[in-house]
Amino acid sequence: MHKIDIELIEMTMDVMKYTIDRLSHTKQKIGKPQKAEELKALVGETITKEGIGGEYAFNLWKQHLAKANVPVDHPRNLAFVPAAPTRAAVMFDLVTSVSSIHGAYWMEGAGGIFCENEAMKWIVSLTGLPEGAFGVFTSGGTAANLSAIVTAREHWREDETYKREKGLIITSIGAHSSIKAMAKVADVDILLVDSEEKLTGTALRETIDKLNFHQRKRLFAVVATGGTTNAGIIDDLEGVAQVCKKENIWFHVDAAYGGGALAADSVRHLFNGIEKADSITIDPHKWMFSPYDCGAVIYKQPELAMNAHSQQGSYLDIFKDEGAHGFNPTDYQIQLTRRVRGLPLWFSLATHGTDKYKEAVERGIELAQIAGKMIEEDPNVELVREPSLSCVLYRRIGWKPEDYTHWTYENHNKGFALVTPTKWKNGNAFETVSRFCFINPDTTEEDIRMILDTMT
Numbered sequence: 001m002h003k004i005d006i007e008l009i010e011m012t013m014d015v016m017k018y019t020i021d022r023l024s025h026t027k028q029k030i031g032k033p034q035k036a037e038e039l040k041a042l043v044g045e046t047i048t049k050e051g052i053g054g055e056y057a058f059n060l061w062k063q064h065l066a067k068a069n070v071p072v073d074h075p076r077n078l079a080f081v082p083a084a085p086t087r088a089a090v091m092f093d094l095v096t097s098v099s100s101i102h103g104a105y106w107m108e109g110a111g112g113i114f115c116e117n118e119a120m121k122w123i124v125s126l127t128g129l130p131e132g133a134f135g136v137f138t139s140g141g142t143a144a145n146l147s148a149i150v151t152a153r154e155h156w157r158e159d160e161t162y163k164r165e166k167g168l169i170i171t172s173i174g175a176h177s178s179i180k181a182m183a184k185v186a187d188v189d190i191l192l193v194d195s196e197e198k199l200t201g202t203a204l205r206e207t208i209d210k211l212n213f214h215q216r217k218r219l220f221a222v223v224a225t226g227g228t229t230n231a232g233i234i235d236d237l238e239g240v241a242q243v244c245k246k247e248n249i250w251f252h253v254d255a256a257y258g259g260g261a262l263a264a265d266s267v268r269h270l271f272n273g274i275e276k277a278d279s280i281t282i283d284p285h286k287w288m289f290s291p292y293d294c295g296a297v298i299y300k301q302p303e304l305a306m307n308a309h310s311q312q313g314s315y316l317d318i319f320k321d322e323g324a325h326g327f328n329p330t331d332y333q334i335q336l337t338r339r340v341r342g343l344p345l346w347f348s349l350a351t352h353g354t355d356k357y358k359e360a361v362e363r364g365i366e367l368a369q370i371a372g373k374m375i376e377e378d379p380n381v382e383l384v385r386e387p388s389l390s391c392v393l394y395r396r397i398g399w400k401p402e403d404y405t406h407w408t409y410e411n412h413n414k415g416f417a418l419v420t421p422t423k424w425k426n427g428n429a430f431e432t433v434s435r436f437c438f439i440n441p442d443t444t445e446e447d448i449r450m451i452l453d454t455m456t
């Protein structure tokens with residue numbers, strides 16, 4: 001398995017050919033899932049005692065299995081939060097893999113971690129956080145949110161009074177599901193402000209004022225969102241920051257999706273107040289065009305994250321010695337062994353420069369505005385709310401929830417587009433609506449037109 005022979009060289013060439021083809025392909029179909037039994041019938045037994053051989057296995061992948069995936073970078077994939085990794089970043093993902101770097105400690109991964117940190121400096125600079133703030137790349141927004149919540153909780157519990165208290169955090173129903181899920185993992189209670197629109201400082205103030213004595217004692221953090229997943233709404237970060245400061249509670253901003261827009265001059269002002277955060281989540285694998293998986297968590301005071309996350313063990317002591325000393329990514333988030341997943345982003349940023357990132361993000365925002373106009377001019381559809389960041393919520397007049405589902409499947413089955421429905425809170429009711437989220441700058445106005453036309 002570990003020897004170098006002609007078969008290995010041939011396989012390498014095949015993989016390179018496949019890579020070049022995939023990287024330069026612009027007309028791929030949107031794949032669709034098949035049942036596991038159907039896939040099994042197509043490929044047969046693949047894990048056997050003797051092995052089926054690389055060439056055969058690769059052919060199974062190309063002929064059957066690759067087609068059962070939905071490419072996130074398809075220009076008409078506007079569902080959830082899609083992605084559009086740059087070709088430079090994807091190529092360097094191959095380099096990252098082939099380099100076999102353990103990215104937990106500087107001692108083993110100094111070169112790779114150095115590159116990650118160069119990219120991180122740019123991301124931190126976008127936030128406006130003060131000198132000393134820094135971050136680390138994580139497996140995604142979920143892991144970043146968990147790392148931040150645990151840091152905040154551990155910092156709060158440094159005070160003896162809270163050692164045996166179960167923590168409480170406040171966020172809004174617009175917050176991403178991972179906040180609720182990670183609060184569960186960290187065993188903290190969560191209180192949701194019941195509005196999917198902007199969480200304001202005033203609403204937060206009122207929520208805190210309604211807490212009883214014990215709840216207030218247990219409250220240690222507030223999570224605001226810098227671009228909600230459903231609608232691209234940015235909370236009133238300045239107002240929330242002021243309340244957090246006054247109440248001495250940790251202020252976390254989940255900008256996993258919206259964080260890329262910090263680079264966009266047209267909307268940067270909407271994030272004012274983010275520079276007062278104690279921690280921020282930003283996912284480069286969403287709107288910073290990195291391949292999966294690449295999230296990031298940034299701390300105003302990274303030493304607090306180190307207190308919470310640094311692992312101890314006799315076998316790890318060497319990493320803390322002089323000489324091995326440098327930035328150890330493992331100290332600032334929940335994972336020990338890690339891929340240097342910020343390396344593809346570094347290469348792409350170094351290749352293209354930050355201005356190109358700004359332009360590509362601005363294009364996503366522009367596409368949302370263009371889609372908004374098309375919807376306003378189309379008698380069959382109407383906007384549910386003004387487009388925000390790169391999200392557009394709209395309804396097809398007269399459609400019931402099942403019509404949206406049927407339409408989604410129809411377009412997906414044809415390999416034409418993936419646009420999924422969502423729900424929007426309208427008074428006390430939840431209305432099923434359609435949603436676009438633009439990330440890929442290669443999506444065209446024609447793509448949007450064609451998708452809307454399928455709703456007639």
Ligand SMILES: Cc1ncc(COP(=O)(O)O)c(C=O)c1O
Pocket residue numbers: 081139140141142143176178225227228229254255256257258283295
């Ligand atoms: C605002 C927000 N936070 C967190 C997440 C979770 O990120 P990930 O899927 O990278 O774990 C998402 C994902 O869409 C998100 O939009």
